Amino acid sequence: MQLSSGSHCVFNLKAQLIFVVAYRRKVISSMIERLKEIFSEVCRRDRVRLLECSGEEDHVHLLISYPPTICLSNLVRKLKTTIMFPCLYDKPVRMKKIKSSHAWKLKLNPQ
Numbered sequence: 001m002q003l004s005s006g007s008h009c010v011f012n013l014k015a016q017l018i019f020v021v022a023y024r025r026k027v028i029s030s031m032i033e034r035l036k037e038i039f040s041e042v043c044r045r046d047r048v049r050l051l052e053c054s055g056e057e058d059h060v061h062l063l064i065s066y067p068p069t070i071c072l073s074n075l076v077r078k079l080k081t082t083i084m085f086p087c088l089y090d091k092p093v094r095m096k097k098i099k100s101s102h103a104w105k106l107k108l109n110p111q
C-alpha cells in the first residue's frame with residue numbers, strides 16, 4: 001500500500017470513476033485517446049493522480065488517487081464539464097443523437 005502525506009495527515013484515497021454515455025450508445029470509440037488527454041490534464045491541474053484510464057465505445061474508466069483537500073463531487077463536476085464540450089464539438093455529427101444535458105452518466109465506486 002502506497003501512502004501519501006500532507007502537512008498534517010497521511011492518506012490513501014482512491015476512487016474508480018466510470019463515465020457512461022447515455023443509453024450506452026457507442027459514440028466515443030475514436031475519441032478515447034482524446035478523452036484520456038483531457039482527463040490527465042484536469043487531474044494534473046487539481047493535483048490528483050490519474051492511476052489508470054481505459055475505455056470502450058460507450059464508457060471510460062478512471063482510477064484516481066486524490067488528497068483529502070479535494071472534494072470528489074467537485075472533481076467529477078469538472079471532469080464531466082471538461083469532456084462534454086470536446087465531445088460535442090469535435091464530433092458533432094456522431095454526438096448529435098445525444099442531448100447535451102444528459103450525455104454522461106456516472107458510476108462511482110469509492111475504494
